[in-house]
Amino acid sequence: IALLGNPSVAYLDEPSSGMDPGAKRNLWSAVSQACNSGTSIVLTSHSMEECEALCTRLAIMVNGEFKCLGSAQHLKxxxxxxxxxxxxxxxxxKGNPTSTSVNSDVVQTRINYFIHNNFQGAYLKEKYQGLLTYYVPQTRDLKWSSMFDRVESAKSLLGFEDYSISQATLEQVFLSFTKPYDEQTQNDYN
Incomplete structure (x- = not known):
């Protein structure tokens, strides 16, 4: 209703809250269309996926205080x-099904050794059905290109199938701002 009549500014407070995925996508399309036709949209949301899909600039607010402002990529x-x-x-x-886990464990041990020797402060965050997810802290001398170069050169030596390297998500950035507040709130209740 807020978008009817081509307003110059529309304020939307958690517009897709409680919607099923199909309705959410339709709403996002309508909001994007309104934006493209010249309407300025001010949106509040807890959904970082929604913010990343719809917003050109984001502000993260915690406990009534602005913590940051910028594009999604800038914040990341x-x-x-x-x-x-x-x-x-x-x-x-091949052949013996019981040796699969042994071979997989040997490869994982080699991978762990490689990660710890090549990426200072890295640790195994999650292990699930052959997927090993490591957190690699950002340092001044660590560049995307060198990370890809190191992992690509080790791929055939260590015997793993594939890999991906990604930047922290907008959700993780949001949580990094809210975590100190959540811990303080928890301490207040104890």
Whole structure:
């Protein structure tokens, strides 16, 4: 209703809250269309996915106080504290099905050794069905290109199938701002 009549400014407070995915996408299309036709949209949301899909500038507010302002990419660059390195370890041993887990464990041990020797402060964050997700802290001398170069050169040596390197998500940036507040609130209740 807020978008009827081509307003010059529309204020939307959590517009897709409680919507199913199909309705949410339709709403996002309508908001994008309104934006493209010249309407300025001010949107509040807890959904970082929604913010990333619709917003050109974001402000993160915690406890009534603005913490940052900028584009989604600017906030990721400025406030993310590291990278996620996911390695697809689908090692299989032909013939004997029981040796698959042994071979996979050997490959994982080699991968762990490689990660710890090449990326200072990295640690295994999650392990699930052959997917190994490592958190790699951002340092001054660590560049995307050198990360890709190191992992690509180790791929065939270590025997893993594939990998991906990604920047922290907008959700993780948001949570990094709210975490100190959540911890303080928890302490207030104790």
């Amino acid at each position: 660059n400025q406030f993310s504290k590291g990278y996620l390195l996911t390695i697809y370890n689908k090692s299989k041993s």
